[in-house]
Amino acid sequence: MTEGQVRAIDFAARRYDYGRGALHARKVADLAVSIFDQLTHLGLLPGCPPAARNVLFAACLAHDVGLSEKA
Helix, strand or coil: CCHHHHHHHHHHHHHCCCCCCHHHHHHHHHHHHHHHHHHHHCCCCCCCCCHHHHHHHHHHHHCCHHHCCCC
16 A cells, blocks of 8 residues: 555545544554554564555554544
């Protein structure tokens, strides 16, 4: 997943206030990529491409969109 694709998902999620708000979505994303980075550093994600980090980040941003009344 490219940075542009991540921005597109962020834009769509923002339209629905990320489901539970931007702060919650960003905290989930920050924690998830921190865990990803730590596991990668420890060699515990063999074969996992660096682009997977972008997929994880984007998924975290949009994970609660369905809770929005706008959705």
